[in-house]
Amino acid sequence: xxxxxxxxxxxxxxxxxxxxxxxxxxxxxxxxxxxxxxxxxxxxxxxxxxxxxxxxxxxxxxxxxxxxxxxxxxxxxxxxxxxxxxxxxxxxxxxxxxxxxxxxxxxxxxxxxxxxxxxxxxxxxxxxxxxxxxxxxxxxxxxxxxxxxxxxxxxxxxxxxxxxxxxxxxxxxxxxxxxxxxxxxxxxxxxxxxxxxxxxxxxxxxxxxxxxxxxxxxxxxxxxxxxxxxxxxxxxxxxxxxxxxxxxxxxxxxxxxxxxxxxxxxxxxxxxxxxxxxxxxxxxxxxxxxxxxxxxxxxxxxxxxxxxxxxxxxxxxxxxxxxxxxxxxxxxxxxxxxxxxxxxxxxxxxxxxxxxxxxxxxxxxxxxxxxxxxxxxxxxxxxxxxxxxxxxxxxxxxx
Numbered sequence: 117x118x119x120x121x122x123x124x125x126x127x128x129x130x131x132x133x134x135x136x137x138x139x140x141x142x143x144x145x146x147x148x149x150x151x152x153x154x155x156x157x158x159x160x161x162x163x164x165x166x167x168x169x170x171x172x173x174x175x176x177x178x179x180x181x182x183x184x185x186x187x188x189x190x191x192x193x194x195x196x197x198x199x200x201x202x203x204x205x206x207x208x209x210x211x212x213x214x215x216x217x218x219x220x221x222x223x224x225x226x227x228x229x230x231x232x233x234x235x236x237x238x239x240x241x242x243x244x245x246x247x248x249x250x251x252x253x254x255x256x257x258x259x260x261x262x263x264x265x266x267x268x269x270x271x272x273x274x275x276x277x278x279x280x281x282x283x284x285x286x287x288x289x290x291x292x293x294x295x296x297x298x299x300x301x302x303x304x305x306x307x308x309x310x311x312x313x314x315x316x317x318x319x320x321x322x323x324x325x326x327x328x329x330x331x332x333x334x335x336x337x338x339x340x341x342x343x344x345x346x347x348x349x350x351x352x353x354x355x356x357x358x359x360x361x362x363x364x365x366x367x368x369x370x371x372x373x374x375x376x377x378x379x380x381x382x383x384x385x386x387x388x389x390x391x392x393x394x395x396x397x398x399x400x401x402x403x404x405x406x407x408x409x410x411x412x413x414x415x416x417x418x419x420x421x422x423x424x425x426x427x428x429x430x431x432x433x434x435x436x437x438x439x440x441x442x443x444x445x446x447x448x449x450x451x452x453x454x455x456x457x458x459x460x461x462x463x464x465x466x467x468x469x470x471x472x473x474x475x476x477x478x479x480x481x482x483x484x485x486x487x488x489x490x491x492x493x494x495x496x497x498x499x500x501x502x503x504x505x506x507x508x509x510x511x512x513x514x515x
Contacts, residue, residue, distance in 0.1 A: 117385040117391070119455065122419065126382050127396060127421055129514055130403060131428040135284045138175070141275045145266045149327050150282040151431040154260040159400035164216065166206040168243040168332065171225060171232060173218040174198040176240040182232040188213060212246065219245035243503065263432045265327065278317060287329040291350035292319055295343065295361035295370055296409060299335045308409040315359045315414045319407070322418050323357070326426050326515055338367040344377055351400040359420065360409025362393040370406050371395055379404070387495070389419040389453045389459050390478035410478040416456050416490065419515065437510040441470040441491075442503060449496040460489035461508055470508050 118126075137151040166172065173182060182203035188194040190209040198204060198215035206212065206219060218240045226233040253259050253353055259277055260270055266282070274282065294316040302312050313335055331353055336346050338361070350356045361370035362384075367491040371384065374397065381397040390413035395406035405422055407414040420436070427434050441461055448453065461470040473483040489508040493500050497514075500506065 117387045118383050119472045120386060120388050123383055123394070123396070123421065127425050128394075128428055130382060130398060131425055132403065135288065135429055137283050138272060138286050139281045139283050142271065142279055142282055145274070145282050145284060146268065146271060147325075147479055148266050148282075148287075149432065150262050150264050150266065151283045151285045153258045153262050154274065154277075154279055154282060156236040156253050156257050156259050156279070156390045157255065158278045159255050160252040160276055161247050161249055164212045164249050164460060165247040166208055166219050167209050167210055167247050168221045169207050170219045170245065172198060172212050172219050173203050173240065174199045174215045174217050176218075180233060180339040181188075184232060186213070186503045203382050205502060216246065216421060217242050221245060229402055237454055245309075246419075248249075249432040262428055263434075265434075267459040285327070286352040287327060288426070288429060289331045290323050290328050290355045290357060292316065292323065292333040293343075293346055293350065293358045294333075294335045294355070295358060296335070296339065297338045297367070299360075299493060300301040301335070301452070309325075313466050315407075315409060315411045317367055318411060319357060319359060319414060319418060322415075322422075322515060325512075326356075326423060326435050327430065328426060338369055340369050340376075341448065342372050343369055345402075346378060347373060347399060351402045354400065356402055356404040357402065357418075358406045358413045360407075362395045362406045362408060374399060374404065374406070381490075387453045388416075388420075389450050389455045391420070391456070392453065394421065394422070408467040410479040411457070412484050418512070419490070419509070420456070438492075439468060439510060441489075441507055441508045443491075443506055444469050444471040444502060446502050447472045447491065447493055447497065447500040449500055451497050452495055455491075455493040457493055459489050459491040459508060460487060461510070468508075470506065 127233055139372050182201060185202050185204060186194045186196045187205035188210045189207055193211040194204060194213050196213055198213050206331050259273055294313050298310050299313040300310045316333055318328045320333050338345050358370050359366045377399060379397050379399045384395045385392055386394045389407060393408045397404055407417045423510050457476055458473045459470045461468055472491055473487055488511050492507040
């Protein structure tokens with residue numbers, strides 16, 4: 117068995133390089149990973165713009181009286197130029213007339229027919245309520261950097277910058293195999309002794325949330341010939357992920373099947389709980405992550421090992437979100453393995469607290485669903501007591 121840190125180092129060293137790229141429409145880029153820096157095509161704002169409803173003026177006359185000569189709306193600019201003593205009605209977001217030196221907000225104006233009376237005790241500050249051209253960003257400047265995962269806010273920025281297409285990394289194609297005679301899908305009649313393949317669909321959803329594509333998912337019977345055939349076919353994908361069949365039981369056939377196919381094993385078994393049987397290696401140039409079959413174990417291993425692999429593949433500097441918290445209850449420890457305990461954290465008065473959920477058996481789905489973090493508990497012969505400081509791995513909302 118090896119330490120988690122050592123396993124992550126081995127995985128990092130065996131990450132594929134030169135992932136292919138493609139150009140896609142900006143509107144369809146949500147969740148994709150940028151393969152290059154993005155530069156703005158335009159200035160934003162594209163012109164000097166009014167920040168408030170009011171009146172554009174050219175000067176600050178001692179009389180405080182202006183004559184209103186026109187009105188301009190957002191999307192309907194005026195061609196008139198402002199001169200001394202003149203004002204043009206403007207609204208938030210409207211293009212300012214040429215000659216504008218400031219905008220007087222309408223609250224500071226009294227209107228008398230076509231004239232405005234401005235309180236001259238409130239001196240106009242040049243530039244007041246003007247959003248300058250390029251205030252947000254200027255043309256040809258980098259607005260988003262390479263390897264950023266595009267979110268909804270980024271899409272707003274890209275559209276605002278008139279970026280119509282973006283170069284992104286192609287989604288890694290992942291084959292997913294779940295091993296076990298007992299596994300069935302939910303639309304099949306449940307026979308005695310069978311269980312639903314919850315891990316299969318959970319891992320598929322995690323793959324699709326990770327800027328990747330599950331191109332095939334299958335349940336494979338505990339038959340070495342079938343397993344080897346499916347593994348051979350799976351080498352056409354970029355990554356292979358299996359669940360189940362990696363421990364030491366008579367029906368745990370994944371490891372032996374891989375080795376018979378010429379698999380280059382990098383490590384087997386991790387000093388962690390849950391997830392001890394994790395297996396990682398390379399088959400015909402394709403990395404293979406063999407996760408334990410229990411849902412919690414496969415989830416924890418995917419998050420701690422597969423996600424960092426994908427970060428590295430996408431050339432991202434991003435790391436798992438880790439923060440410190442105070443335990444709200446006692447937690448048992450393992451003498452030989454560090455534990456990743458399902459927990460629920462919350463913030464109160466600038467302090468993060470975490471409650472370890474009950475029933476930590478690695479086959480139980482309910483506490484996995486209720487958790488929003490994993491509590492990292494170092495190996496020890498002593499219980500981790502309430503009030504202790506611990507590290508927690510924050511689970512992304514959709515994960």
